Amino acid sequence: MKQQLSIILCLLGFFTSTALVAQKDSIALQREARALLREGNKLYNKEKFDDASIAYRKALGKNANYEKANYNYGNTLYQNKNYKDAIAQYQITAKTVKDKIAKAEAYHNIGNAMMEQKQYQGAVDAFKNALRNNPGDDETRYNLAVAQKKLKEQQQQQKQKDKDKNKDKNKKDQNKDKQDQNKKDQNKKDQNKDQNKKDQDKDQQKNKDNEQNKDPKNQQNKDKQKPKPQPGKMTPEQMKQLLESLNNEEKKTQKKMNVRKAKGRKVKQEKDW
Secondary structure, three states, X not given: OHHHHHHHHHHHHHHHHHHHHHHHHHHHHHHHHHHHHXXXXXXXXXXXXXXHHHHHHHHHHHOOOOHHHHHHHHHHHHHOOOHHHHHHHHHHHHHHOOOHHHHHHHHHHHHHHHHHOOOXXXXXXXXXXXXXXXXXXXXXXXXXXXXXXXXXXXXXXXXXXXXXXXXHHHHHHHHHHHHHHHHHHHHHHHHHHHHHHHHHHHHHHHHHHHHHHHOHHHHHHHHHHOOOOOOOOOOHXXXXXXXXXXXXXXXXXXXXXXXXXXXXXXXXXXXXX
């Protein structure tokens, strides 16, 4: 039992000494962080923002939760016009800090950084959050009024821009429709032109044929092309008619001869005594 108690006491002594060492180390780091913060502030006041930024980052390396180092590091980013990263740094401060005045200052600077980027809606929201934590800050109230005015102007400009864009789009659509209609009309004109040309060619050919028919020379040429009976010779048609006439006469003559023969024939009769 005594042996167990001695072991427990040894362990307690070990953990206590370890905790004390850790506490001493933590205190030492905090001191180093504060020293770096003061160094950064001196550089910041001399407007050596890059060097001040390095000092603040070193301070945060010693103590990541060092609120003043976080806030001041955001200020160096803002001064270097790195507004996007400055906003992110201020947001860390606004979420972690418990003091309302410090929180209001962080939101105030967020609003200023957003104003620089013409993000007026975000700036309005940030200034309102700053006033919720510090309602008596007249500078923040003034900045809020400016941000609200800028936001209204931006919305009106965007509305006009959208209106002009729609107007241009409608105009382009109308021009396109007009071009399409003109193209259709031109195609129709070309088709009518082709048809008129065909009709004209047809009429010209018809008139040409009529003129050729009226021309005596053409008529003579046509007459020349027809076969003409030669003097002293009968045409096949005349010969055919003549043969038919002769055949008819021959048939009539033969018929008369047959009748005469029939009348002159004597029939011999034998008497039956």
